[in-house]
Amino acid sequence: GIYLADHFMPNDPSGKVMGGPSLDCLAALGAVAARVTRMRVGSLVLGNLYRHPAVVAHWAATMGTIAEGGFVLGVGAGWQVNEHVAFGLELGTIRDRLNRFEEAVVVIRSMLNEERTTFVGDHYQIRDAPCEPQPNHRIPLLIGGKGEQRTMRIAARLADEWNAWCTPEELAHKSAVLNRHCADLGRDPADICRSTQALLWPAEYAEGRTVPESLALRPRLEGSWAAIAGQVQAYAAAGTDELIVPDWLFTSVEAARHYLGEFLTVAAEARA
Incomplete structure (x- = not known):
């Protein structure tokens, strides 16, 4: 597959605002999908705090009609401090961020699979929202992140694919964690594709x-x-x-x- 990251600037560990070109992930993926016909394209991964999940779902459905080789929607809770500060986007505590992210994934999953979605949560409220046109194929939902307690449990519950930066040794460990979450939730771990970079x-x-x-x-x-x-x-x-x-x-x-x-x-x- 061909994947694009979703950032507005390069990262800096100190949180310093950095310059340098960063193409908009959504626009760039649309351009790539229009030209690539034999490989799937995807986001790796969209920062949840940058866009409302209902808007993301509608965009993903549109991408599913454009991408002849297939499209995978990768999403994550968000982490890069400097771009959130520079763009005035509240990063929040890790707990709040993950609570918001889990709700967002539920919204996206529903909108990509149901004719209408109604959802009332602490962070998002969706009422009878359509998502048309529906994509030409089922869009796999990829969750990025390797937090073992929350992120990977959300992946075990809701994801088709899971991704994180890992060495082979770390991948084996994280995969075992994902398997345990799947067992707790009654899900076959073989249903979740594992990728890394x-x-x-x-x-x-x-x-x-x-x-x-x-x-x-x-x-x-x-x-x-x-x-x-x-x-x-x-x-x-x-x-x-x-x-x-x-x-x-x-x-x-x-x-x-x-x-x-x-x-x-x-x-x-x-x-x-």
Whole structure:
């Protein structure tokens, strides 16, 4: 699949407002979906506090009619401090944020599956809301985040897919947590697809370069191509259904195309 993040600016750990281009996720995904016909596209993930969930559901239904290769709606509770401050969006406490997020997911799920939705919660009130036209296919709902007590339980209850940045070892642990939540809720854990992402940093490109500080803690596929093949196999063994590889560490389109092309070959051989 092809996935786009939903941010208004780069992150800064200190909360400093940062400059730099950040395309609107909704508009950009519409443009991508109109051109890509053999792969699904998706949001990874929409920040819940940026938009009303009923509006998100209607947008997702529209995307479902545009995206011939399929569309997945990824949503998350929200976390990036600097953009919430700069845009005047209240981030709130973690508890409040997750309460609001759980209600939002219920609203979205209903609007994408029912002709009309009525929902009265503490944060959202929807009354007989339509969502038309309905998409051409069932839209998978992906929940992003790895908080073990609330976020992953919400995923176990309501998601078709779950995603978080993880190493293979962390993915195996988080997947086991998700399985336990599914067991508590009486849901088959096999019903939930698990995806994660890692940055590509092959040795031949990394030589003489450094990873930006803002991305230094993200998981990476790195080293020789043989080492990277082993890392792909480790992700598969940990239960990864889809491994997403952002191109953020490459400084040119040409470099991204070249090394991602090499990676696809290596990954295919590693999984053969």
